[in-house]
Amino acid sequence: MSTMKTPGVYVVEKNAFPNSVVEAATAVPAFIGYTEFAKDGNKSLLNKPWKVNSLAEFRQYFGGAPTPKFTVTEAKEGDEEDPKLGISFLELNGKKYSVQRDDKYNFYYQMRFFFANGGATCYIVSVDEKYTNDLSEEKLTNGIAALLKEEEPTMVLIPEAVYLETVDSCSNAQVAALTHAGGDMKNRVAIFDVFNGFMDDDTKVNDFREKIGTEFLDYGTVYYPWLNTSIVPDTDITFLNFTEVDKIVPILTEADKDGKLTDFIANVGKKPEELAVLDIETTHKVLARHSSAYSELMREMLLIVNMLPPSTAMAGIYTMVDATKEVWKAPANVGVNNVISPTVSISFKNQEDLNVPMNGKAVNAIRYFVGEGVKVWGARTLDGNSLDWRYINVRRTMIMLEESIKNAAKAYVFEPNTANTWVTVKSMIYNFLNGIWKRGGLAGSTADDAYSVHIGLGDTMTPEDILEGIMRITILVAISRPAEFIEITFQQQMQKS
Incomplete structure (x- = not known):
């Protein structure tokens, strides 16, 4: 207050309420991958985290879908299917053919999958553009470093890691993401896939568990198996996706025994620039309908x-x-949109080792249920043997509480380390936790059962702490946990009437 020297009326305003804690965002994923381009106007966005809010914004800054190219050749003895590499077998005209995808770029389709399942604001780190280079472990891993200065993301994903050449390359990228989440930042979780997770093979899950390591497991979670989706519509795949059309024309001609499709088959052999858009659409529709x-x-x-x-x-x-049920609700028993089926059928018995393995590295299953569709049927972290951090919603809730209170406490850095400040800080945190408890985020029939805040000399601090400028706050919270196992007991009783 200024010194009063002149007679008159002086107005003094005082704050009646303490600072409040603003709840930190909980669902802001950061994706690292290959895009068509990475530009904001003339400015390159390569290896720069960039926030987008929709698939339309993603296309604006990072381009659209790749043009998948496929090679069809007559299968040779010893050839093997490999769905990850896009190699499968098909019988046409009594002969066995190999259908192989020549590229591995799926990041755009994976972003479609994200937005189709409720995705919203996210960060994109493009590590390469033009869809011209092979996927690189080094580039994907280097993309993680770009997120070190970004505080907002709460999840980190490298979805294209599973398309790298070897399981070791995939694991190296995944371990780097886990170290980033739990070691460097401590304010986000990493979500993983299983390398070759389309296969009904226990060794693929075991490979993941062995190679993911033993550090920061409570900051990671993994899902299995891969999914057969409807993300790419049938209109996106035409004869323009064949790499060598000269090998396709004989196959179609041989199947066209009546010769009624000759003119349309001839269009397949032409270069795209030689055809009008209408010719391409018409040729594709006619052949799709009349040529098996x-x-x-x-x-x-x-x-x-x-x-x-x-x-x-x-x-x-x-x-x-x-957005609909809060961060403390386990993200399980929820349907997955745009999915036809899991690539591997998991039974009740099969899931036992996935969910509760001896080493605690739980793998969350995605299963099909008759009459209910495809559902997420697991909500564990990779630290399943820890009673503190077994569930992913507990880890994510704690991250939200920590970040929210940490950001609010910054207002009191350099404030007097005295009882008045302690009371104010305690009141601020108490009010925040009380709101979380009332919304169901903390367990307890009373507020005292759900949380407590401790601060003060003789409680959390010593005189030496105060001399060294340290304010210590201890917060105890009882975070709600999911009812993962429900036991219903039946017992017969004597007839009473």
């Missing part, structure tokens, strides 16, 4: 490009659950 060989090829190509790992869909589900 062509429709089988289209169907196989569509199945290959639509098989996607589930992590990006899970990021969308986390976002949707947070």
